Amino acid sequence: SAVISQKPSRDICQRGTSLTIQCQVDSQVTMMFWYRQQPGQSLTLIATANQGSEATYESGFVIDKFPISRPNLTFSTLTVSNMSPEDSSIYLCSVSVAGREQFFGPGTRLTVL
């Protein structure tokens, strides 16, 4: 298994600003992912964070809006840029340790006013 922490756990931000969310894992992992969970909805994959190369984004998500960094095998950041109230969601990172099950962080609850 893997222990995952996220910072911040929650934040309230103003429209037009940006927020960077950090994800730290207690061991080196190959695959890291970022998900979004809008209020009352299920999880949607934003992108796969690749170490040493650009992230791979899912349909409907673009790098300019959600830039991702992955400087090493234990850390990644997701930035939510130029925020609007529609970006209010829980953002979760996850890792795959053995290529099978995924382990999720506790999430970052973002409210945009």
Place this chain on the structure above:
Amino acid sequence: DAKTTQPPSMDCAEGRAANLPCNHSTISGNEYVYWYRQIHSQGPQYIIHGLKNNETNEMASLIITEDRKSSTLILPHATLRDTAVYYCIVNSGGSNYKLTFGKGTLLTVNP
């Protein structure tokens, strides 16, 4: 990845077995069945996965039909802490390991 169908909600009495069904009639030969759950306001938690054979771990049992078109997650002695949304996901794993979450089943365990 194959699509899954789950009932939107189920109830279970505390101490009884909870049997959560999942239909995945379009599953292909190399796809696994995964189960996750999400307790309110927490990140999803991996429960169990299987390919063809039935699987059991400390949390649950997974029963997959012989034709692999459906499966059942069994929580043998449900507790109030098992109240959560349960997601059945089909995925081939490996380098294409991305989870597609449906709406899941809200299991409510009643005292």
